Amino acid sequence: MQQTHENQRNRRTRELEILAAYGPGLFACGSISEICNTAGQIIHGQLGYTCAIFEHADSKWKMRFVSMLPPERDAARNLTGLDPNDFVIPSGFEFFDRLLHGSEAYFLEDNRDFLKHGFQTVYDMRPEIRHFLHHGIDRIVTLISNAILPIKNHAVIVCPIVSGQKMFGNITVFGERLSVEDVPMMKHFAALAGTAINLKTKELALNDSEAMARALINAPMDAAYLMDTNGYLLECNRNGAQRFGLEPEQMTGKFLLDFFPPEVAAFRRKAVMRVIESGAPLRMEDERNGVWNDTVIYPITDSAGAVTKVAILARDITLRKQTESQLRRSEENFRSLSEEITDGVAVHIDGKCYWCNRAFTEMFGVSREELMGQDIFRLIAPEQREEIRKRSRDRLDGKKVPSQYQTAGIRSDGTAIDVDVIAKKITFDDNLATLLVVRNITETRRADEALKKSERRYRSVIEDVDALICRFKPDGALTFVNEEYCAYFKATREELVGKQFFEFIPEEEREEVRARYTSLTRDNPTVTYEHRVIMPNGRVRWQRWTDRAIFDDQGTLSEYQSIGFDTTEERMAEERITALSRMLISSQEQERARLSRELHDELGQQLSAIQLVLESMLSRPQPDRNYIELIAERIEDLTIELRRICKGLRPVILDTFGFHMSLENLIHEFRDNFDLDIKYIPLSRDKYPLPPVAAISTYRIAQEALTNALRHAGGARITVRLRADREQAQLEIEDDGPGFEITAIGASCLGLVGMRERAALCGADLTIDTAPGCGTRIALTVPLDESLHKENSLDTNPHRR
Known part of the structure; x- marks a missing residue:
């Protein structure tokens, strides 16, 4: 009996040493999977037990580690069609599910009951492998036991792994030599794994960037110390000794707290005593000289549950603390900046609003309290809501969707607003979330619409x-x-x-x-x-x-x-007016010169003759009848000459007898005075009177045409035709003379220019048809509507020849 107890003590000592030696290695792992694998390998390799570690997530028990050898893995695969690494047990497995309601470990003497319950659940919950189990559960359990566990009737220990306040999973250990005395050992190992998983979970939560993740993963291994309940160091790793600038051999067997400053030693002594007294692990963080440590103190108990040793694991978390401080400052800066900007900013996780700034609440007319935790998509117009929600899910799934879009929003009072949204995928409080930056563009859109309407009106005016x-x-x-x-x-x-x-x-x-x-x-x-x-x-x-x-x-x-x-036509008109003005002035000067000559040569001589006769009569004592008759003849000649001059200025017959008689008289004068062959053909019986402006203009045009024929046609035959009705009068003057090139004369011929100007004054159409060797035909069509006639400032001008 004494030998049996000694063997048990030796085994427990060995187990504790293994726990102290390999436990700190869990904290050097880079991921939760590595922690589970490391814990399983320690139990399997160092303690000799077959081990499986399960994680409970999404209402399923997922295998994280199994310590079967490759041949055994193949045997399990052949039997179930599943790889043990992918083995999933649905909720309903009695032994595992009971662990969700407490933190007790369970010991089963016969693994057959364990396997039977487990595979019955698999048989019920996994139809796809039923065809492998058609021989019955009992036989399958026997086959499994023979294939996976070479030694029959193994005992089973199931220990819960608690990470923080949450159930992570369990460690399931199979072994021939397992007994209820091994439960504390497994509980300590489960507690160690749970603490490591909890620490790793928090570390990973701080992993905002790849660089930070790499820094944390590559951080040095924790300092590990194993001491007895009196405070003497039994063992430490190299990292632990190097913290004090020593080697492990220099510290072993000495009072551990003597290596710490007095104020730190007193604090650590209280913590160690609390762990020894309570038998529960303790974790604490402290700072010394700018260096932060995350320390975990584990009690190691004997079979009776008494604490016999204490394991201390310390990690330098200065980098993590600095990162946390930077994150807090960044978050504070972000929140401060977000409150100052005018754009609305919000964060939602799966559509639930988790944070928003003041501008966002004011934009939609809601308070933060009303919005927090609520569906943020209710702020979108119903007809667009599901489309925006789908875009958000696609964005989180990594699909390519527009990061900026415009949509219609709804305020709490039902008012519609137009918003411009920028959406980005972010990590918020360790969760995948969506950051929204929202701008109210209602007024901008209205202004744009007004501008577009204005531009359309502007373009319409411009084009019209x-x-x-x-x-x-x-x-x-x-x-x-x-x-x-x-x-x-x-x-x-x-x-x-x-x-x-x-x-x-x-x-x-x-x-x-x-x-x-x-x-x-x-x-x-x-x-x-x-x-x-x-x-x-x-x-x-x-x-x-x-x-x-x-x-x-x-x-x-x-x-x-x-x-x-x-302005080309305007320019040409101005040039024509200027030319006409020059011609008019020239014509006036020529007419004045002619009148001056005629008055001087004709009237002046007559008056001089009358003056000489009168002077001769005055020198005689008695008047002589012959002189008086001579004076009378001179006066009569003078009167005739004056009438001739006046007639040249304006034909009196036109005012007295009208246009038709004046035209016939004009033709007779040219025929009698210049021996011209002129034929006059009146084509209308009725002689419709021409308005005054039309009458004088038509008379002057006829006079100019006959004068030009006299000058240029020589002894040619001239035909004059006149047709008139109630609406218009048509005058044609045609000769069979040599004709001329009209383009060669153009505006230089004062007579032709004057004819066109007079025709324009009375709204008449004037055409001149001529060519060298073809004679000349002048046609004038005069409207008899007096409203179309202009006051002719040239009517009083001297006749131009």
């Missing part, structure tokens, strides 16, 4: 106006042209936009045009000027442009807008 309109940059490059501009230059808008309008202007005028519009300022923004343009067909035309400089709110010149008109 009968003018050339364009906009151009300071260098002359066109940015817009209307349809009239395109039609004028016979080009498309695409061909003109971007082109410099200087290309249409003669080179010698370009600098003057540039100087005109570049001189514009905000105080003097417009200028009007004219210049020539070269048309696509090479012809030169005139244009008048009014340029307006356009400035932005800062006073910077952005572009010019210009409206133009073709």
Whole structure:
């Protein structure tokens, strides 16, 4: 009996040493899976027990580790069709599920009951492997026991793994030598694994970036110490000794707390005593000289549950603390910045709002309390809600969806608003979340719509106006042209936009045009000027442009807008008026000279003769009848000459007897005085009177036509035709003379110009048909509607010959 107890003590001592030696290795693992694998390998390899570690997640027990050898793994695969590493036991497995309601370990003497319950559950819950189990559960259990566990009737220990306050899973150990005395050992190992998993979970939660994750994973192994209940160090690893600048051999057997400063030693002594007294692990964080330590103190108990040793694991968490501090500062800065910006900012996880700033709540008319934890998509218009929700799920799943979009929002009072949203996938409080940045664009969209309507009206006006309109940059490059501009230059808008309008202007005028519009300022923004343009067909035309400089709110010149008109006809009309004015002045001067000559030569001589006769009579004592008769003859001649001159200025017969009689009288005078062969053909019986303006204009045109025939046609035959009705009168004067080239004479012939001007004054149409060797035909069509006639300022002008 004494030997048996000694053997048990030796085994327990060995187990505790293994626990102290290999337990700290759990904290050097880089992931939870590595922790589970390391714990399973320690139990299987160092203690000699078959081990499986399960994790309970998503209502299923998932195998994290199994310590079967490869041949045994193949046997299990052949029997179940499943790899043990992928082995999943649904909830309902009695022994495992009971562990969810407490933290007790369970000991079963016969693993057959364990396997029977387990595979019965698999048989019930996993239809896909039933065809492997058709021989019955009892036989399958026997086969499994023989294949996986070479020694029959193994005992089973199931220990819960508690990470923090949550159940992580369990350690299930099979062994021939297992007894109830092994339960504390397994409980300690489960507690050690749970603490390591909890620590690793927190570390991974801080893993915001790849660099930080790499730093934490590559951190040095923890310092590990094993001491007795009196405080003497039994063993430590190299990391633990190097913290004090020593080797492990230099510290072993000495009082551990003597290596710490007094204030730290007192604190640690209290912590160790509390663990010894309570028998429960203790974890604490403390800082010394800027170095932070995360320390876990584990009690190691004997079979009676008494604490015999204490394991201390210490990790340098300075980097983690610095990271946490930086994260807190970043979060504080983020929240402070988010509260100051005018855009709404919110974070949601699976559609539930977890955080938002003040601008977000004001935008939608809700409070934070009303929004926290609620469906954030209820703020979206119903017709777009599900589409936006689907986009959000796709974004979290890694699918490619637009990160920025516009949608319709709904305020708490039912008011619709237009919003612009930027959505990004982030990690928030260790959860995959979505960050939203929302901007209210209701007023902006309304302004855009108003601007678009204004632009449409502006373009409508521009396209409808009968003018050339364009906009151009300071260098002359066109940015817009209307349809009239395109039609004028016979080009498309695409061909003109971007082109410099200087290309249409003669080179010698370009600098003057540039100087005109570049001189514009905000105080003097417009200028009007004219210049020539070269048309696509090479012809030169005139244009008048009014340029307006356009400035932005800062006073910077952005572009010019210009409206133009073709002034070629206006220019030609002005030139014709100028030429006519010169001709009129010349004609007036010639007529004055003629009148002066006639008055001087004819009337002057007659008056001089009368004066001489009168002087002779005065020198005689008695008047002589012959002298009186001579004076009377001179006076009569003078009267005739005056009538002739007056008739040349305006025919009195026209006012007395009307146009028709005046025309016949004019023809008789030319026929009698100049021996011309003139045939007059009146084609209308009724003699419709012409309005005064039309009468004098038509008379002067006929007079000029007969005069030209007299001068240029020689002894040609002349035919005059007159037709009149209630609406119009038509006059034709035709001769069979030599004719002439009308284009060669043009505006230089005062008579022809005067005829056209007189025709225009009474709204008449005048045509002149002639060519060398073909005679001349002049046709005049005069409307008898007096409202179409203008006051003729030339009526009183002297007759032009």
